Amino acid sequence: MSRRSGVLEFAVLGLLRESPMHGYELRKRLNTSLGVFRAFSYGTLYPCLKALVSQGWLVEEPPADEPGTAAPLAGRRAKIVYRLTAAGKEHFENLLAQTGPEAWEDEQFGVRFAFFGHTERDVRMRVLEGRRSRLEERLEKMRASLARTRERLDDYTLELQRHGMESVEREVRWLNELIETERAGRDRAKGRPADDQGRDDTDPTDTTN
Amino acid sequence: MSRRSGVLEFAVLGLLRESPMHGYELRKRLNTSLGVFRAFSYGTLYPCLKALVSQGWLVEEPPADEPGTAAPLAGRRAKIVYRLTAAGKEHFENLLAQTGPEAWEDEQFGVRFAFFGHTERDVRMRVLEGRRSRLEERLEKMRASLARTRERLDDYTLELQRHGMESVEREVRWLNELIETERAGRDRAKGRPADDQGRDDTDPTDTTN
DNA sequence: TTCGTCATGTAATGGGTTACATGATTAC
DNA sequence: GTAATCATGTAACCCATTACATGACGAA
Numbered sequence: 001m002s003r004r005s006g007v008l009e010f011a012v013l014g015l016l017r018e019s020p021m022h023g024y025e026l027r028k029r030l031n032t033s034l035g036v037f038r039a040f041s042y043g044t045l046y047p048c049l050k051a052l053v054s055q056g057w058l059v060e061e062p063p064a065d066e067p068g069t070a071a072p073l074a075g076r077r078a079k080i081v082y083r084l085t086a087a088g089k090e091h092f093e094n095l096l097a098q099t100g101p102e103a104w105e106d107e108q109f110g111v112r113f114a115f116f117g118h119t120e121r122d123v124r125m126r127v128l129e130g131r132r133s134r135l136e137e138r139l140e141k142m143r144a145s146l147a148r149t150r151e152r153l154d155d156y157t158l159e160l161q162r163h164g165m166e167s168v169e170r171e172v173r174w175l176n177e178l179i180e181t182e183r184a185g186r187d188r189a190k191g192r193p194a195d196d197q198g199r200d201d202t203d204p205t206d207t208t209n
Numbered sequence: 210m211s212r213r214s215g216v217l218e219f220a221v222l223g224l225l226r227e228s229p230m231h232g233y234e235l236r237k238r239l240n241t242s243l244g245v246f247r248a249f250s251y252g253t254l255y256p257c258l259k260a261l262v263s264q265g266w267l268v269e270e271p272p273a274d275e276p277g278t279a280a281p282l283a284g285r286r287a288k289i290v291y292r293l294t295a296a297g298k299e300h301f302e303n304l305l306a307q308t309g310p311e312a313w314e315d316e317q318f319g320v321r322f323a324f325f326g327h328t329e330r331d332v333r334m335r336v337l338e339g340r341r342s343r344l345e346e347r348l349e350k351m352r353a354s355l356a357r358t359r360e361r362l363d364d365y366t367l368e369l370q371r372h373g374m375e376s377v378e379r380e381v382r383w384l385n386e387l388i389e390t391e392r393a394g395r396d397r398a399k400g401r402p403a404d405d406q407g408r409d410d411t412d413p414t415d416t417t418n
Numbered sequence: 419t420t421c422g423t424c425a426t427g428t429a430a431t432g433g434g435t436t437a438c439a440t441g442a443t444t445a446c
Numbered sequence: 447g448t449a450a451t452c453a454t455g456t457a458a459c460c461c462a463t464t465a466c467a468t469g470a471c472g473a474a
Contacts, residue, residue, distance in 0.1 A: 005433060024453050032354040033362065041435055046455055078442080079453065116365040145241040153242065156325040163383055167376070174372055214461060233425050253462050255427055287470080288425065 006102075007111050008040055008048050013057060013084065013092040014115045020061065020083040023049055034114050049082060057088030093118075099126035104134040125182055132175040139168050215311075216320050217249055217257050222266060222293065222301040223324045229270065229292040232258055243323050258291060266297030302327075308335035313343040334391055341384040348377050 015021065015029055023046055031039045040048075052058045061081040084092070096112075096119050103112050109131050116124050142165050150158070224230065224238055232255055240248045249257075261267045270290045293301070305321075305328050312321050318340050325333050351374050359367070 008433090022453075023455095033358050034366065038434095042454075043436075043456080044434055050455095110369065113369050114366050117363040149242050154326040157243065157323050159387075160319065160322050167379075170376075170379070178368075217461090231425075232427095247462095250463055251426075252428080252464075259427095 005044070005048060007037075007107055008044065009052065010092075010095060010108070010111045011037065011114075012045075012048065012052065013088060013095070014111070014118070016058065016082055016084040017089060017092060017118070020081050022079045022081050024079075026082075034111075037110060037114075052088070053082070057085060057091055058082045059085055097123060099123055099130065101130065101134075103127050104130040121182060121186065125179065128175055128179050128182065132172060132179070135168050135172050135175070139165065139172070142168070214249075214253070214257060216246075216316055217253065218261065219301075219304055219317070219320045220246065220323075221254075221257065221261065222297060222304070223320070223327070225267065225291055225293040226298060226301060226327070229290050231288045231290050233288075235291070243320075246319060246323075261297070262291070266294060266300055267291045268294055306332060308332055308339065310339070310343075312336050313339040330391055330394065334388065337384055337388050337391065341381055341388070344377055344381050344384070348374065348381070351377070 011030060011034060012026060015026060015034065021029070023042070026049075027040065027042065027045050030037055030045075049058065053060060059082070061083050062078075096115060102108055104127065109127070112127060142161070146161055146165070153161070220239060220243060221235060224235060224243065230238070232251070235258075236249065236251065236254050239246055239254075258267065262269060268291070270292050271287075305324060311317055313336065318336070321336060351370070355370055355374070362370070
């Protein structure tokens, strides 16, 4: 009924796919384990979790019966552990399978890349190549605008533009290497259909708390 | 009374400092001339301009009496040219002189750098060095978190982190070069007090339209 | 005369943070 | 027992975009 952020939803589903977690821990992983993403605040995260529950992608679970912990007193608010539902998992797979322009843009590309381990090679290729051509477009615009305005710009503005373009060029080279690597890894496990065959949960290694 | 964005305000004041402009053109310059900034939408820009007017930083001017253009009919809405007031200019100088943490963060640093041409060397140094130490902090956190979680991460997540760190390291090297250049340019024009002595306008070169 | 682009604006909505409020658990 | 950190949540606000609405001007 509210709050859907795209990246946050994506990241939460992806992280919970590996193992159930509560909000607080989820947020930490958003900063660290999951690349250099922006750190969402609790004011964003918790409402989002509630929304995902009401969508049916997640379920809240009681903190489980770990013997070491304090007994759950009646009416007591405790850690809420979120677990991905079957529907949630399916939804996440669908999101992962998307290879359209949204997947190439700055906001989404990072998260998507972080979950490349759950995708198939051709999906990865489409996303990487889409991203690359997106950046090359941008590069061309920058070059054009620079050619038009070069004379009127002072040294600092010029240097800023130069550095900006170099950053983009560098990311393009990075993508080239990644694409090359993907290509080199072809033919292995060609028809492997991800993991749709077994619904056994992803082996909870229980490093949760 | 409303809308103040920080970066947008800064950029608008800085651009209008050079020459008066109307909103539409202002927006184009935000994309091109002024580095690789985000392109603000009109829905952001126009209300911001109004707010700056009501603050007294800007004044709206009639499109001026250019003979080639259509005669300004009564009640006709035409281009609104914005000009920086004396108060606006002073405000901008004050903003430029700030060298606190806000000036080092991602959002502000770019704009500030673009207007370095209007600042004094020691201000530039403080901002550049502040930015650098900010990035070095970030780098340290990244290294620490990577050391803690390296084992649990798959290849793609790892690669993402590696690339992220390299980007930051690259910006640090860039800053080092800039700082070195600034240092090399020392002693020249040592006591020059910017332009506080004369209030004659910044020599309007009239490349406005 | 119609189409593109110049030009200005507003209301609804989105996506997020800050500040606040609450309380449990752990370490000292 | 008290401080730090773990843990969850909400309301008010901020910044910006989207979609919409209007209209002038020039060129085909």
